[in-house]
Amino acid sequence: MLNLDRKDTLTFMFVIVVTLLAPFVMNPFPEASALAQFNAGYPDLMQRFVIFGIFAIGFNILFGLTGYLSFGHAAFLGVGSYAAVWMFKLLSMNIIPAIALSVVVAGVFSLVIGFISLRRSGIYFSILTLAFAQMSFSLAYSVLTPITNGETGLQLTLDDPRVLDGANTTGGLPVTNLFGLEMREVVSLDVAGWSFNFSAGYYVCAVLMLIAFYLSMRIFRSPFGLMLRAIKTNQTRLNYTGLNSRPYTLAAFVISGMYAGLAGGLLAAMDPLAGAERMQWTASGEVVLMTILGGAGTLLGPLLGAAFIKYFENIFSKINDTVLHSWFSFMPDSIDNFLVTIIHPFVGKGWHLTLGLTFMLIVIFLPGGLVDGGTRVWNRITGRNRNQLDVAADPKPAE
């Protein structure tokens, strides 16, 4: 089906089902229960899951498949956001032109940067992309203020032209929509203590994510994808066969840049503002973390990694001492206090510590990421030989 083999069709179906049923899947605990804070089924967080999923899927095409480690991908995300907000300001609050423009602008931008950066590989490529991204970040903060609105960030105002929309009579800021369907619209379904939220914005993002996922799957299985894998495995040997690998790497770079632009456009479509901090190198680092954590070079890995990091960012950082005390309150006071003191640095404001530790452990012991770990466990259970697995989980970059 859909030109995919059986295994891929199953994977794709699995992703479709989980994505569409996310409001149920992410809300396993009843509203009133003590575990309700582990629910992730609210629109804002679910949107982030899929948007950063798109970002990581795109990054994976460059890093996981081609082996080029870019440390400046957030620049494309930022550019996409700015383009989308400008469309909202000038043309219309409909998200279609905004997202289209953000993809195109990010594509052109990545074409320029990729054309220059891809002349080098290995660590030099990483430094070049990092330099370009930091330059874009500084410029967005300083000189380009007329376009980016500097530190404040680009926002909608009441007197924006919006030529396609009618005159704004509501007196408030208009809302992003898809032909009238407002992005912030949420339908709640209450079933016996559970409360499920269906957000219009989430489903728009989810559909785009599924398309993006399908495309990346086709790229993985195509002759083009095979060529990218060849570049990752041994670029020198490929060059000696008389093949110019540059067009392929550039294509991969632009595709992943466009994915990042799409993610940026969607971020702006869900919440129409754009700031320069989205382009900073820590943001680029985050997408690297997501891809590695999930499993670079695998199909599901980036999605998993993005969801994992965004989930912990939101849920872990909400756990404070009061919550911890309420968990351990059944124990004697001294043990309770002791446990809280131990756990305290790792949750709440300190969740980055947990993230860093998890990340280190993954890189040290499980270079294939969570997906690799999952397959290993699965093979241990079913007793299948590990050698039969596809070698896609080997994240060795081009040197």
Place this chain on the structure above:
Amino acid sequence: MDAILLQILNGLDKGSAYALIALGLTLIFGTLGVVNFAHGALFMIGAFCAVTLQKILSISTVTIDPTKTDFLGNPRQVKTPLVESWFGEAAGQAIINWSVPLAILFAIPIMLAIGYVMERGLIRHFYKRPHADQILVTFGLAIVLQEIIKAFYGANPIPTPAPDLFRGSFDFGVLIGYAQNAIIYPYWRLVYFAFSALIIGLVFAFLQFTTFGMVVRAGMADRETVGLLGINIDRRFTIMFGLAAVVAGLAGVMYTPINSPNYHMGMDFLVLSFVVVVVGGMGSLGGAVLAGFLLGILESFASMNGVKGFFEAIYLPSIDQIVIYLVAIIVLLTRPRGLLGRKGVMEE
């Protein structure tokens, strides 16, 4: 002319910091072949060594002085730092006042230990792994170190003043025959420059004039042959890693009076230091130092009004923000092995 001299001086202190960090990075890369993204964190830990020493020195005993009262009429609490009660008031105050320079002695063993543990515990397992893995694991380590410091010291910058003797500025121009007030320069920045020049000199002398250094240089050139000659090169490289950590740490200690340390200062410097290493040439110690000072000075030149105006006139605005990256891009594209890089080292 005096304006140009002023910019050169202004660039020196940042340039010194870049040069010291880049020197350590290159030392690690040249010996172990590891790209260490946690080096900025070592710089930051050095700075927090100074903070810690300052805190330790100002641990006080609180006594109530019945002869004095505060504005509410209560007897006033008098805090006496322990060092003052041990060494007498004058000596104690002098020790507290000189806490930043004293922190050098405090930081050396700590940084050496941290570097040793880091190399033996983590980096050692990454010699054979691809550079991307090394970057990623040290990046993770940098996050962890940064968060640990944040958990202990909070997120706000902690002011650590220089000794009274070096506070304030002096008129550098008068010394070399310019008009008064033409070149005003803070004392501590000059100290910082002199200090880093000393450290760089010591590192080079150590590598050049000692047997240990000779072996290390031989190992950098051809590790396998040195190993075959029956020398335990790994142990020496571990010590070099510790040394690189000390250099970064000392750069951090002395930088505290210039910029109050906070937990993310390491990351801010790391990105630029990497650019410096690449511009200087991966694996070239001289190149790292040269590029560090060059880029520091270049950065301060680009912030001159005249230069800025010129670049704005040719539609390249706010050149001071991007000049380092611009130079890095140009150097990487035209001369991939960097300014002083040896032929064939990571030249791809």
